[in-house]
Amino acid sequence: MNYGIVSEHQLEEIERAIQEELIANGVACAMLIDTAGNTIAKCDNGKSSYDTYAFAALAAGNFAAMDSMASLVGEQEFSLLYHKGENESIHFSKVDDELILVSIFGKGVSLGFLRLRAAELIDRIKKVCNLK
Amino acid sequence: MFIDLKNKEIQVKIVYYGPGRGGKTTNLEYLNEKFRHRIKTEMVSLKTQGDRTLFFDFLPVGLGEIKGYDVRIQLYTVPGQVKYNATRKLVLKGVDGVVFVADAMQEQRQKNVESLNNLHENLQNYHLNIFDIPLVLQYNKMDLRASGVPVLPVGVLQKDLNSRLRVPAFEASAVTGTNVVQTLKRIISLTMSSVQEKLI
Numbered sequence: 635m636n637y638g639i640v641s642e643h644q645l646e647e648i649e650r651a652i653q654e655e656l657i658a659n660g661v662a663c664a665m666l667i668d669t670a671g672n673t674i675a676k677c678d679n680g681k682s683s684y685d686t687y688a689f690a691a692l693a694a695g696n697f698a699a700m701d702s703m704a705s706l707v708g709e710q711e712f713s714l715l716y717h718k719g720e721n722e723s724i725h726f727s728k729v730d731d732e733l734i735l736v737s738i739f740g741k742g743v744s745l746g747f748l749r750l751r752a753a754e755l756i757d758r759i760k761k762v763c764n765l766k
Numbered sequence: 767m768f769i770d771l772k773n774k775e776i777q778v779k780i781v782y783y784g785p786g787r788g789g790k791t792t793n794l795e796y797l798n799e800k801f802r803h804r805i806k807t808e809m810v811s812l813k814t815q816g817d818r819t820l821f822f823d824f825l826p827v828g829l830g831e832i833k834g835y836d837v838r839i840q841l842y843t844v845p846g847q848v849k850y851n852a853t854r855k856l857v858l859k860g861v862d863g864v865v866f867v868a869d870a871m872q873e874q875r876q877k878n879v880e881s882l883n884n885l886h887e888n889l890q891n892y893h894l895n896i897f898d899i900p901l902v903l904q905y906n907k908m909d910l911r912a913s914g915v916p917v918l919p920v921g922v923l924q925k926d927l928n929s930r931l932r933v934p935a936f937e938a939s940a941v942t943g944t945n946v947v948q949t950l951k952r953i954i955s956l957t958m959s960s961v962q963e964k965l966i
Contacts, residue, residue: 645772670860671824671840672768672777685807691824691840692810698856699821 640763645675647762652677655755656737661748662722663738666729666759669694674733684738693736697726716745727752730765767862767961775836778961779860780953783885784867785877786818786846789906792940793867794825794841797950800943804828819845822857829954839954846881855888863900863957864889865949867940868927870905872916875926882927900956901933904949909939 640648648666652675656664663678665686671694676686697715704712715726725737725748735756739748759765768777782790791811798809805827812821822842829837844854866885868878886896903923911917918926920937928935934952938945 639769640771642772645770668768668860670768670779671842672779672860674768674770687826687838687840688807688810688824691822691826691842694859695812695821695856698859699853702852702856 640674644762648675648759649677651755651758651762655751655758656748659747659751660743661737661739661751665690665693665736667694667734667736668732669698669734671695682738689736693724693726693734697728697734714749725749725752727756729756729759733759733763733765735759767860767964769835769965773836774834775838776832776961777838777840778862778957779840779842780863780865780957781858781861782841782843782865782867783854783858783881784846784906785869785874785881786848788846788867788869788874788878788881789940790843790846790867791819791823793865793904793906793946793949794823794843796940796943796946797827797841798825800947801827818847819843820850821845821853832958837958841950848880848884851884851888854884855891858888858892861889861892861894861899862961863902863953865902865904865953866927867904867906868923870907870917870923870937871910872918875918875922878923879926897931900953900960901931902949902953902956903928903931903933903935904938904945905935906938906940908937909942909944 652664657677657679662682663684665673666675667673667690671691673686673690700712700715717724722738722740727735729735782793784790810824814820825841827839829839842857844857889896905923936945936949938949940946
């Protein structure tokens with residue numbers, strides 16, 4: 635992928651993968667964002683109405699802050715970043731140095747299952763974008 | 767910058783930089799008020815209890831269509847205080863254009879220079895050169911002159927901050943809105959030409 639530009643074909647493949655791995659398995663909304671806060675792809679179950687632009691900016695900031703905290707305590711990164719709410723929870727996964735996958739899901743989805751699906755999805759995204 | 771070829775959308779990141787209490791957030795608040803009809807979402811502000819920016823403010827502005835592409839300008843501010851440099855660096859990631867908001871009050875003269883030098887260093891972190899990146903200076907708080915507060919003459923501000931950069935500069939007042947929109951228009955036009963150049 636020429637980073638900064640995603641082809642129509644790549645985006646279609648990414649959206650299909652998000653749909654199949656996450657949305658079809660009960661995740662309310664999932665976004666692929668970059669570390670600068672841009673929204674690259676977003677899919678939802680049609681019932682959620684999140685402000686995804688603000689969400690991407692905050693998620694990128696949050697992730698960057700966690701990354702910096704990791705290095706302060708001598709860690710390369712915190713591989714699991716997860717915020718649990720009463721009804722909705724948010725899970726972050728790093729795709730590569732530039733891309734982050736953000737999933738918003740309700741009580742019906744277990745964290746373990748989500749992590750499994752997210753890992754699968756990240757593999758698919760990497761293949762589509764020719765990332766290592 | 768991010769270009770979505772499928773949905774024909776371009777996302778561009780512009781950061782308002784400058785010393786603490788200089789008026790970066792006030793610029794965004796004015797724009798948020800002025801362009802309310804164009805901004806579909808709420809402005810996001812991460813503030814301390816004392817109302818100072820802790821991480822960033824975020825305001826997405828739809829610019830309409832350019833050559834069939836929907837252009838979304840994402841405006842960010844950084845915390846100005848010296849001690850928040852780590853967060854300033856994070857916000858600069860992926861920046862396409864910068865507005866440097868200088869505080870024209872006489873007592874802030876040194877802080878402006880320090881903040882501009884800090885911008886230069888932080889851009890280098892991302893292999894960006896302050897002399898190449900689209901940049902506009904804004905000399906804010908010019909309205910204070912009328913109330914007797916000592917304000918630096920524009921010549922001094924130009925000499926301190928713009929003698930080498932030679933970028934567009936505006937005398938402004940973020941509180942009253944004077945030249946706030948003009949500053950934004952200029953940085954958008956500089957940034958969009960730079961984006962176009964990158965694409966060719």
